[in-house]
Amino acid sequence: xxxxxxxxxxxxxxxxxxxxxxxxxxxxxxxxxxxxxxxxxxxxxxxxxxxxxxxxxxxxxxxxxxxxxxxxxxxxxxxxxxxxxxxxxxxxxxxxxxxxxxxxxxxxxxxxxxxxxxxxxxxxxxxxxxxxxxxxxxxxxxxxxxxxxxxxxxxxxxxxxxxxxxxxxxxxxxxxxxxxxxxxxxxxxxxxxxxxxxxxxxxxxxxxxxxxxxxxxxxxxxxxxxxxxxxxxxxxxxxxxxxxxxxxxxxxxxxxxxxxxxxxxxxxxxxxxxxx
Amino acid sequence: xxxxxxxxxxxxxxxxxxxxxxxxxxxxxxxxxxxxxxxxxxxxxxxxxxxxxxxxxxxxxxxxxxxxxxxxxxxxxxxxxxxxxxxxxxxxxxxxxxxxxxxxxxxxxxxxxxxxxxxxxxxxxxxxxxxxxxxxxxxxxxxxxxxxxxxxxxxxxxxxxxxxxxxxxxxxxxxxxxxxxxxxxxxxxxxxxxxxxxxxxxxxxxxxxxxxxxxxxxxxxxxxxxxxxxxxxxxxxxxxxxxxxxxxxxxxxxxxxxxxxxxxxxxxxxxxxxxxxxxxxxxxxxxxxxxx
Numbered sequence: 090x091x092x093x094x095x096x097x098x099x100x101x102x103x104x105x106x107x108x109x110x111x112x113x114x115x116x117x118x119x120x121x122x123x124x125x126x127x128x129x130x131x132x133x134x135x136x137x138x139x140x141x142x143x144x145x146x147x148x149x150x151x152x153x154x155x156x157x158x159x160x161x162x163x164x165x166x167x168x169x170x171x172x173x174x175x176x177x178x179x180x181x182x183x184x185x186x187x188x189x190x191x192x193x194x195x196x197x198x199x200x201x202x203x204x205x206x207x208x209x210x211x212x213x214x215x216x217x218x219x220x221x222x223x224x225x226x227x228x229x230x231x232x233x234x235x236x237x238x239x240x241x242x243x244x245x246x247x248x249x250x251x252x253x254x255x256x257x258x259x260x261x262x263x264x265x266x267x268x269x270x271x272x273x274x275x276x277x278x279x280x281x282x283x284x285x286x287x288x289x290x291x292x293x294x295x296x297x298x299x300x301x302x303x304x305x306x307x308x309x310x311x312x313x314x315x316x317x318x319x320x321x322x323x324x325x326x327x328x329x330x331x332x333x334x335x336x337x338x339x340x341x342x343x344x345x346x347x348x349x350x351x352x353x354x355x356x357x358x359x360x361x362x363x364x365x
Numbered sequence: 366x367x368x369x370x371x372x373x374x375x376x377x378x379x380x381x382x383x384x385x386x387x388x389x390x391x392x393x394x395x396x397x398x399x400x401x402x403x404x405x406x407x408x409x410x411x412x413x414x415x416x417x418x419x420x421x422x423x424x425x426x427x428x429x430x431x432x433x434x435x436x437x438x439x440x441x442x443x444x445x446x447x448x449x450x451x452x453x454x455x456x457x458x459x460x461x462x463x464x465x466x467x468x469x470x471x472x473x474x475x476x477x478x479x480x481x482x483x484x485x486x487x488x489x490x491x492x493x494x495x496x497x498x499x500x501x502x503x504x505x506x507x508x509x510x511x512x513x514x515x516x517x518x519x520x521x522x523x524x525x526x527x528x529x530x531x532x533x534x535x536x537x538x539x540x541x542x543x544x545x546x547x548x549x550x551x552x553x554x555x556x557x558x559x560x561x562x563x564x565x566x567x568x569x570x571x572x573x574x575x576x577x578x579x580x581x582x583x584x585x586x587x588x589x590x591x592x593x594x595x596x597x598x599x600x601x602x603x604x605x606x607x608x609x610x611x612x613x614x615x616x617x618x619x620x621x622x623x624x625x626x627x628x629x630x631x632x633x634x635x636x637x638x639x640x641x642x643x644x645x646x647x648x649x650x651x652x653x654x655x656x657x
Contacts, residue, residue: 121420122439135422164427201415202424245427267429292411294598318419 092159093166096149098227098238102174103148104166110140110152118322124169128324131173138162141170146177160265167241172225172315179328181228181336184315186210186244187221187237187284194364195237195282197226199313200290204348205356208250209290211275212357215254220244220275221282225315228284230335236281243272253353286341288360289313296347296355298363306337309344368448369476370408370441371569372544374456376507376534378491379483380551383585383613385453387562388479390581391573392451398584401593408444409455414524416444430525434463438471445474451570459529459537460544472543477569480538483551484643485531485630486618504626507531508633532637550641552615552649558582587613618647 096102114132117125123134131143138161139153149170153162175182185197186206190213198206207223214220222240229236248269251258261271288298289309301309310333311317320329343363347356373388375381382401389399408416418424420443421436428436445452454470462468485507493503508530528534538546547568554561563578591610622630631638631645642650 119443121422122436122443123422133422161423161427164423168424168427169422201411202418202426203411203414264427265429270427316419 092162096171096174097167097241098222099146099171099174099178102146105148105150106153107150108152110142110150112140120318120322121169121316124316124319126173126319126322129177131170131177131319131323133165133169135161135165138165141165143170143173143177146174146179149174160263164264167224169316171227173319173323175225175227176320176323176325176329179325179332180230181310181329181332182315183226183228183287183310183313184224185226185287185313186223187226187282188213189219189221189278189282190361190364191217192364193282194285195221196286196288196360196364197228197237197284198288198290198345198360199309200348204290204292205250205353206290207244207246208253208353209348209356209360211244211246211250211254211256211273212353213360214244214275215256216357216361220277228332228336229281230332230339233335233339235284235336235339237284238281239277239279242274242277242279244275246271246273284336284340286343286364287313287336288363289342289344290348291344291346292348292350293346294350296345296351296359298359299344299346301342301344306342307333309342310336367446368450368452370445370452370454370470370474371476372454372456372470372478373481374458374460374478374538375481375483376488376528376531377457378488378495379481380549380554381455381457381481382610383587383590384479384481384549384554384562384565385455386585386590387578387581388453388566388569388571390584391566391571391577392453394577398589400597401590402597408441408452416440417524420444425524431464433524434469435465435467437469438463438467441469442471442474445471451476457534458527459534460540460542461527461537468543470544475544478538478544478546479565479569480535480546480548481551481554482535482548482641484615484618484647484649485634485638486622486627486647487551487615488531489626489630490618490621491612500622500626504629504633507630530633532634535637535641550649550652553652555613555615615649616647 094104096104114125114127114130117127119125125132129145133141137154138157142150172182183197183199185199187195187197188210189195198210200206221237223244227238245264256273258271261273264270264272320326345356373381373385414425417440420440425433458469489500489503489507493500496503547565549561549565559575559579559582562582563575566573566578594610642652644650
């Protein structure tokens with residue numbers, strides 16, 4: 090598998106394969122298993138794979154071990170390391186799938202892994218929506234506009250979800266060789282879009298869209314941030330907060346109850362109605 | 366700051382939730398009963414997956430089961446190091462090591478283990494209700510090697526668990542392991558909850574009086590839990606299960622498990638049942654000492 094040398098959704102940000110990634114950062118804070126950070130730098134060390142360091146929101150240096158599984162390298166770059174670059178730039182890295190409605194409204198579906206964000210987004214795409222980004226969604230706030238940025242044009246979907254939605258996986262690349270999860274190309278949007286709504290999935294029993302008000306809006310954005318513990322250690326709390334405040338001002342924020350409990354078409358219809 | 370785990374371990378449907386609720390009430394010295402939905406979260410159920418994804422270098426949904434297990438000890442250690450006080454952790458896994466040779470729960474992060482057992486006849490009936498499966502399927506699961514859902518087509522929620530068979534689960538926790546384990550039978554707790562919970566609570570380091578235990582037992586009466594679940598639901602209930610708190614009565618297998626299924630359960634688990642004085646006719650004898 091060919092590894093990327095550019096970071097999707099961050100134009101100009103580079104991935105460099107080198108032999109000079111440090112083994113430790115001085116004066117850093119441990120923010121996860123094998124992950125430490127300080128202002129301007131985040132270092133991730135993964136056994137049998139290698140070391141990755143995100144630098145100043147501009148680049149990721151990678152030192153791979155011999156025999157490192159390329160699929161895992163790709164996942165680390167697209168997840169924790171891309172989120173680190175976004176945080177280093179003072180922007181929001183939402184754990185989300187962003188889709189664009191036929192009307193042009195751009196919606197970020199947020200929530201924890203396993204709640205069915207991608208499946209729901211794929212169901213919306215079947216209804217004529219377009220994919221913007223899946224996994225870690227970069228959101229910026231500049232000139233009074235909150236923008237979500239495009240990803241690599243694919244969505245990660247399990248075989249079960251593809252079967253449910255009647256999506257063919259023929260020719261799709263596997264996320265890992267050992268599991269039936271695919272990078273599925275989707276009709277997409279390739280330019281940044283003004284973000285109009287943030288909808289967080291929640292696993293209550295009934296399908297219901299609940300509006301979020303006041304300080305809970307910022308709390309929801311914080312809860313929806315990918316690897317949020319990185320932000321403070323990178324010294325970017327104030328910058329990321331300013332971005333979140335801008336996003337909260339410019340978008341409608343709500344919770345969609347019923348994730349994983351209700352039929353995906355019912356959930357999709359609920360979102361369609363809300364956006365209309 | 367750092368915290369310590371108290372593992373409340375058991376095969377499913379053996380009194381785990383009741384015991385954790387009593388411990389939580391005692392540890393918090395709560396004046397009003399603690400809600401079933403307000404127990405310490407973070408290290409079991411969906412909370413475990415959220416915790417894993419917050420701390421691991423790659424989300425669980427992109428990892429293989431063996432990789433998830435290899436990261437879990439470090440995830441638990443990181444979580445313990447960030448916390449304070451004692452954290453009660455629901456555990457249904459066998460006591461086991463990851464493929465990397467590490468105990469799933471790092472022994473230096475574990476203060477004590479309360480291990481609960483229940484007559485497998487009652488477990489079978491309750492577990493079938495919980496899983497929304499037939500008794501035949503459930504008895505087969507209890508005698509099988511493992512209940513780890515296939516990861517081929519979707520990652521099981523919240524994360525794969527290694528239950529082992531009923532016997533393997535009990536054997537693993539009563540074997541030679543690097544934890545301080547106190548065994549309690551559900552039937553003994555049910556028959557006389559205050560002294561049973563008092564003994565268990567002291568074994569995990571809670572310095573409480575019998576009066577305090579009595580208050581906690583009253584706060585967690587089965588009918589109260591059923592009522593709360595009916596009104597507010599219970600977040601640990603699987604979506605397919607009609608209710609989490611079903612009967613709670615020892616001997617509730619009667620009239621439900623036929624001769625063939627009882628014989629099969631006894632055939633599968635005779636050695637461990639005899640060790641715990643769980644008889645083939647469904648009755649429970651005195652627990653030989655020492656055990657566990």
